[in-house]
Amino acid sequence: MKIRSAIIPMLLSTTLVTAAFAADVPDGTQLAAEQVFTYRVLDEFSSFDPQVVEDVNGSEVVRDLFEGLYNQNADGEIVPGVALSHTVSEDNKTYTFTLRDDAKWSDGTPVTAGDFVYAWQRAVEPELASPYAWYMELMSIENGAAIIAGEKPITDLGVSAPDDHTLVVQLSQPLPYFAKMVSHATTFPSPKWVIDEHGSEWTRPENIVSNGAYVLTEHVPKERSVRERNEMYWDNDKTVLDKVVTLVIGDDAQGLTRWRAGEVDKTEIPSGQYPTLKEEFPDEAYALPRLCNYYMTFNVKNGPEPFQDVRVRQALSYALDRDVIVDRVLQGGQFSAYTFTPGATDGFEVPEVDYANMTQAERDAKAKELLAEAGYGPDGEKLSFTYLYNTSESHQQIAIVASQMWKQKLGVEVTLENQEWKVFLETRGNQNFELARGAWCGDYNEASTFLDLLTTQSGYNDGKFSNARVDELMAEAKSSQDTNPLYAEVEAILAAEMPVIPIYHYSTNIMLSDSIQGWPINNVEQTWYAKDLYKVAE
Known part of the structure; x- marks a missing residue:
């Protein structure tokens, strides 16, 4: 008041x-x-x-x-x-x-x-x-x-x-x-x-x-x-x-086993197990919307040459079937993402982005077309790269499914590499990666907590994407009374330039x-x- x-x-x-x-x-x-x-x-x-x-x-x-x-x-x-x-x-x-x-x-x-x-x-x-x-x-x-x-x-x-x-x-x-x-x-x-x-x-x-x-x-x-x-x-x-008491348990399945045994009061639900656990424990299995996004970030600063081509970045994004990842792999109420900012963000109006309105078949066809135009694919140069993620069963499952989609649809060869959390943070922060897992939970409930990550000066812009118009729009938004048009334009630029691949917006899946x-x-x-x-x- x-x-x-x-x-x-x-x-x-x-x-x-x-x-x-x-x-x-x-x-x-x-x-x-x-x-x-x-x-x-x-x-x-x-x-x-x-x-x-x-x-x-x-x-x-x-x-x-x-x-x-x-x-x-x-x-x-x-x-x-x-x-x-x-x-x-x-x-x-x-x-x-x-x-x-x-x-x-x-x-x-x-x-x-x-x-x-x-x-x-x-x-x-x-x-x-x-x-x-x-x-x-x-x-x-x-x-x-x-x-x-x-x-x-x-x-x-x-x-x-x-x-x-x-x-x-x-x-x-x-x-x-x-x-x-x-x-x-x-x-x-x-x-x-x-x-x-x-x-x-x-x-x-x-x-x-x-x-x-x-x-x-x-x-x-x-x-x-x-x-x-x-x-x-x-x-x-x-x-x-x-x-x-906080226990470090590096395996989701082991965490669930210890929850069942009464050794922990709270643990994350392993990928794909929420529906079954909700039926078995209706009052203790939760899927709660969470102000977080899950994405993949391209190293556009010193990554492989193909990643400097926006057509390659778009092709890899379009070929990922997000609905398969959230509905069949994770099964925990997550939301397929085509914008970087989650729809649950206070005051944020999710803008229309073109590729979100395509069917997956249309996205797949466009991905093949874009990759061929860039000189890669069956009739061009072989595209290969390494995808880095931090050790976790669900991160591994997503990495495997994504790599299979890229291989089957586009003929892309992906090497998967996982690292322990602190090593992963250092590797990604030093730009020693090609494509890496990313995720961000809002530090406060406003769209800038996400979109500021992709400004030139951001300390967590690990791929070092830089766009003068994005910087200008985000600076203007800080004192604007109507930020949604500004944020919509930023999201449109991100969808066009594709420095990151939005995968899903989080749901907190826990046993409590x-x-x-x-x-x-x-x-x-x-x-x-x-x-x-x-x-x-x-």
């Missing part, structure tokens, strides 16, 4: 964020004697450092360990975190956040606005080389881009702390969805005194100091991590779960024990916090 402010003339409006809710346990609920939530992840986390973490599962842990200005509720709406509210100036370029006075770090030190200033400056500091530095640039924080480029000192970043409970953010341009962006891990506070003492080892269990609902008490890389209640957390009295309550099934970002969950007696 916004109300006019007559007290401070510079400020136009005050935003009071909806009241926060921790675990909302209905009256009469019989809680389990042991409040421990155990769940499985596929790979080791990239980091527990808010300004360094770059993967979805790692961010889930960081959201428990640290708390930013705002959190999300079960419907994806922002609710108070360390900040209680914010005001916005008349020109929509100055945000002033009012911080609560009862927030503390796990060592008892008060959380202050200065902790946010330090963290945000750290995120853009070239020396740290945060993989999410570009996100701070996307937030349009004054001087952010220049600092990241090494042209200005971090002290010039448009963020300041007039006092311990006031954080002022100056933007270089209005950004209508700015408040949504501060629930992201990169914007969480960091404890300077701990980092100064321990350096890169500050996130080890024996060193870490955090301000979220939980503290990290154990971490065995590639095996398990444990987080337990932070007694210093301002809302600890409403937290129910005492402990959260019915003893775990409070899961945010209506949040399309699937942003969850352990503090909002509780375990009932069986």
Whole structure:
């Protein structure tokens, strides 16, 4: 709710964020004697450092360990975190956040606005080389881009702390969805005194100091991590779960076996098994729309010569039968994708793209025609390349099916290569690939969180696609009141240039024990916090 402010003339409006809710346990609920939530992840986390973490599962842990200005509720709406509210100036370029006075770090030190200033400056500091530095640039924080480029000192970043409970953010341009962006891990506070003492080892269990609902008490890389209640957390009295255990289980089938055995409360459903499991466990098998896309990215910077030809890229895209992949391979409610941005994105109107309206037979015929025009195929040069993906049963199945489609329809020879997650990220980030798997889950619920990935300056534009018009449109969209025409043109350019092949838009397919309550099934970002969950007696 916004109300006019007559007290401070510079400020136009005050935003009071909806009241926060921790675990909302209905009256009469019989809680389990042991409040421990155990769940499985596929790979080791990239980091527990808010300004360094770059993967979805790692961010889930960081959201428990640290708390930013705002959190999300079960419907994806922002609710108070360390900040209680914010005001916005008349020109929509100055945000002033009012911080609560009862927030503390796990060592008892008060959380202050200065902790946010330090963290945000750290995120853009070239020396740290945060993989999410570009996100701070996307937030349009004054001087952010220049600092990241090494042209200005971090002290010039448009963020300041007039006092311990006031954080002022100056933007270089209005950004209508700015408040949504501060629930992201990169914007969480960091404890300077701990980092100064321990350096890169500050996130080890024996060193870490955090301000979220939980503290990290154990971490065995590639095996398990444990987080337990932070007694210093301002809302600890409403937290129910005492402990959260994360197990790294690199095989979907093994994860399901351990779920069946009651060893984990949550795991992902193996590809193709959702219909059967939903019938067997109607109250514990879920297929939930999720704000994520799955795609393949061409290395257009230094990949093989054929990938420099748009006709080759289009042919490979057209020849993939997405309906087969989602309906026969995955079978989990995923949506065939012909645009990069998911249709579930808030306010996004899915534009018409030509190849989406073709039948698959028409796409196949066009693919053969395009490939022949480019000089490849039965009557031309043999096309071959390597497809890189990170180790996972479902990724492997998609890779196999795609390679078979390309071979049968176009005569293309594909070598499949899989790598462990961290190695894969490094390989792809260094452009040491030809065609690689990609996926992105929205950092906030607005189309720019996807389309900005394919701008020239994006830190996650791994194929190094560059189009001046895309850059121009995305820059214009940041201050536009009607973004859909701009986003539609960007999607049209992507469909024409095909720097990436959209495959599907996600559905979260999980087995979740019915003893775990409070899961945010209506949040399309699937942003969850352990503090909002509780375990009932069986």
